[in-house]
Amino acid sequence: MDSPQRQTSKDTSVQPLEASQAQQTENSYTLDTHASSEFKGHRAEAKYLKHVEGQEDSLKNTKGDCKRNILRIVVMVMFVIIAVGVMVIWILQESRPKxxxxxxxxxxxxxxxxxHVYNAEQQIILTGYLQYMPQNEEKDKKFKKCFVKDPDTSYCFHWPDDTKLRLYTYNIGNVHCANIVWDDIYGPKSVPRDCYNIEYGLWYGMPVAEGSFWPINMRSLDLKDVPYFSREGSPFQGSLEYFWLSTDNIVIASTQDEPLLVSINSANSKKFCIELDSKRIPVRTTTMPKFNYTICQGPDILTTYTTSRQLMLPHSxxxxxxxxxxxxxxxxxxSRGSREKQMFYSFLEELDQASLLSGRVQYEQQWEENIGDFEYKPQLFKELNTSLSVQFPNMGLILPVHVVCSYDxxxxxxxxxxxxxVQxxxxxxxxxxxxxxxEAAIWDTMNPAIHTKINHKGNNGYSVLAEKADFPxxxxxxxxxxxxxxxxWNFIAVLLSHTKQVSIQSAFRAQDHKVFREIPAIVMTTNEKKCFSTFLPSALTAGFHGYPYIMSTVSDDQEIDEELYKRWLQVSVFFPALKIPDYGIQFSNNESVAFTKSMLNLREKIVIYYIQKSxxxxxxxxxxxxxxxxxxxWDYDTFKIDDEFFLGDSLLVAPVLCHGQRARDxxxxQGIWISSFDHNEYEGKRWIKDLSVPLSEIIYFTRKSQNS
Structure with a gap:
């Protein structure tokens, strides 16, 4: 702290308090007067500047308001134009041929x-491009409405070359259909080609040999102008019907007999195209056949399917x-070369010793000297007659037959x-x-003179083999x-006039014959495992196409081990019919025979009841x-499931179809389901994940009755 002396010395210039205050007052007045005058000047200047700024702001606001008003007017005008345009388009849309x-x-x-095809909510669910390109494009590309309206036709156009397009609609209950007919087609070089966008929705009805096709997998399919006919080299297998279904509740189908070309997702186009196969039409044809098909739309996928199936396919x-x-x-x-040296009698005796001798036996080897003889080999006839008539009279015989006759x-x-x-x-x-x-010729089955050649006393059925040939x-x-x-068709009818059972390996519009449709299990590699990947999709497609009596078989050229045989048999006992390969009893252990017996016992006690019921x-x-x-x-989770199936409406089967697999989802x-593995009740509309499935078991569920 400073000393008093230093303070005194320091403050010697300080004036007395009164004098100092008086001086400050005078100075303050002088300053206040000057400040007041200066302040008034500044205030006036500020007021002026504020006034100027206000005018500028006002001008800016006025300009901004003008811009905003102009913008509002422009937006309103554009809105009105768009609204009017939409209304005009809507009015024109409603007033067009719709x-x-x-x-x-x-x-x-x-x-x-x-x-365009619409649903009940007026949403477009399918778009088709009905394309026709005349030979003389410059001269004939313009078309007009037909001059005379057919009574059956709702809409008709014609081209200068006389080709006509007719559209007419009809209803079957709550299913709405339109017929598309191309008539008076000018010639094979200018046939119509109709394409439909199938990018949206899932589609069924394509029986292809490889890949996922229940539903069709667009990512793995690329087919262009493929003849839709079962023939050598064709990617299509089995029953080929002009009948396709979408999960958007749409059916595209045709009842015509003429050949069609089909393209599916060609070059990743996401389109399904059909047209007449003009290359197959005889050159001498003076009049081109009609090209016609039908599109139906319904309230749900099942109603659309059942209604269209009854309309477009022969009744089963x-x-x-x-x-x-x-x-x-x-x-x-x-069925395999390894069994060729075993006598037929020895095979039946082996079945008898295993207590498995029942039903029918199909003789897979060649029973004729040459195809078309319709007579047994002399030595074979003696062996078959002795085995079946004497030792095992309760066994029936099925013979494989051909619709062709060999040159030899x-x-x-x-x-x-x-x-x-045929000529x-x-x-x-x-x-x-x-x-x-x-070389071989095709039997003219329309000729009654050859019918007597086909009948063979002593056999109880026929298996019509699919010929590996390019038929006309x-x-x-x-x-x-x-x-x-x-x-x-007439070949099948002749066979059925002599026997009760006929099975076929391929078919077209044969639903109104009492035939069993053979579905072979083919081993394919899926995710590095040997699986029957296409087996169930093929069976579901055949049933979908109107063949209810499915017979499970194993493709003759398949090498399957004991595990795959067991997995095949487990699912096959739930089929309406099954043909067991001879090596089913060849596995050299009693457990395999016991397993076969247990599966056949399951079929007898449970499966047959559901077949009868359905x-x-x-x-x-x-x-x-x-x-x-x-x-x-209405359960969209079911649309992509191709490894489960129903027998009838209350028995659900979930097989394992891959080698080494011991669990599945x-x-x-919907509903309450009783399981085969623990007999407990499970609530439906859900997944059961990672369910254990030992090799000795197959998973199935029965639906609990609402009255129980």
């Missing part, structure tokens, strides 16, 4: 040749259970002279094919039949083996 082709579900834009016949062999087993003898057959020359074979449409000579590297579409026959399909559904267009969406068409639709 109102002229029957109902609000179909709309044809004739200027673009575009067909109910086989009375007590008069058929539907529950019988078929044993396949000689004893019947070939006679057939040639008597015109027992070529161009040369009027006998139509010859290459079958297994040998158009032929000449004794009754002026030009369709090769009618030759096949037979009446065949009359309503439903298959015996069904996809899960046929149980609940199972989806249960």
């Amino acid at each position: 109102k002229h082709i029957g109902n609000e579900y179909f709309d044809f834009i004739y200027s673009k040749q575009v067909l 016949l109910v086989i009375p259970y007590n008069t058929s062999d539907i529950s019988s087993l078929v044993w396949s003898y000689g 057959s004893q019947n070939f020359l006679t057939g040639l002279r008597q015109r027992y074979f 070529d449409t161009e040369s009027n000579g006998t139509e010859l094919l290459s079958v297994d590297s040998n 579409y158009f032929i000449q026959a004794s009754t002026n039949t030009t369709s090769i399909h009618k030759i096949f 037979l009446t559904d065949v009359e309503n267009g439903l298959p015996l083996l069904r996809s899960l969406w046929m149980f609940d068409p 199972v989806y249960l639709p």
Whole structure:
């Protein structure tokens, strides 16, 4: 702290308090007067500046308001223009041909040749491009409405070359359909080609040999202009029907017999295209056949399917259970070369010793000297007659037969002279094919003279083999039949006139014959495992196409071990019929035979009951083996499931179809389900994850009755 002396010395200049205050007051007044004057000047200047700024702000605000007002006006004008445009488009849309082709579900834009299909909410669910390119494009590309309106036609156009497009609609209950007919087509070089966008929705009905096809997997499929016909080299296998279904509740189908070309997702186009196969139409044809098909739209996938199936495909016949062999087993003898040296009698004796001798046995080896003889080899006849008539009289015999006659057959020359074979449409000579590297002719099954050749006393059925040949579409026959399909149909009819059981390996519109449709299990590698990947999709597709009586078989060229055999048998006992390969009893252990017995016992005690129960559904267009969406068409989780199936409407089967697999996920639709493995009840509409499935078991569920 400073000393007082230093403080005094420091403060010597300080004036007395009164004088200091007086001086400060005077100075303050002087300053205040000056400040006041200066402040007034500044305030006036500030007021002026504020006034100027206000005018500038006002001007800016005025300009901003003008801009905003102009912007509002522009937006309003644009909105009005857009609204008016939308209204005009809507009015034009509503006033276009949509109102002229029957109902609000179909709309044809004739200027673009575009067909729209709508659902009940007026949403476009399918768009098609109905394309026709005349030979003389510059002269004939313009088309007009037909001058005379057909009474059956709601909409009609014609081109200068006389080609016509007709559209007309009709309703079946709550399913709405439109027929598309191309008529008076000018020639094979200018055929219509109709393409539909299938990018959205899932599609069923394509029986392809590889890949996922229940539903169709667009990522793995690329087909361009493939003849939709079962023939050598074709990617399509089995039953080929002009019938396709979408999860958008749409069916595209055709009842015509003429050949079609099909393209699916060609070059990743996401389109499904169909057209007449003009290359197969005989050159001498003076009039091109019609190209016609139908599109139907319904309230749900099941209603659309059943209604369209009854409309577009032949009706399946109910086989009375007590008069058929539907529950019988078929044993396949000689299905592999390893069994060729075993005598037929020894095979039957082996079955008898294993207590498995029942049903029918199919003789897979060649029983004729040459295809088309329709006579047993002499030594074979003696062996078969002794085995079946004497030792094992309760066993029936099934023979594989062909619709062709080999050039080496004893019947070939006679057939040639008597015109027992179909004729070529161009040369009027006998139509010859290459079958297994040998030339063969096609039996004219429309000719009654050959019917007696087919009958064989002592056999109880036939298996019609799929020929590995390129059959012609158009032929000449004794009754002026030009369709090769009618030759096949009549061949089946002749066989059925002699026996109760006929199975077929491939088919087209044969649903109204009492036939069993063979579905072979083919081993494929999936995720580095050997699996029957296409087995169930093939069976579901065949049933979907109207063949309710599915017979499970193993493809003759398959090498399967004991585990795959067990997995195949587990699922096959749930089929309406099954043909067991001869090596099913060849595995050298008693456990394998015991397993076979247990599976056949399961079939006898449980499966047969559900087959009987479901037979009446065949009359309503439903298959015996069904996809899960046929149980609940509103459950979208079921649309992609291709490894589970229903037998009837209350037995759900979830097999394991891969080698080494011991668990799987199972989806249960709505309802209460009782399991086969623990007999507990499970609530539906959910997944059961990672369910253990030992090699000795197959998982199935029965639906609990609401009354129980």
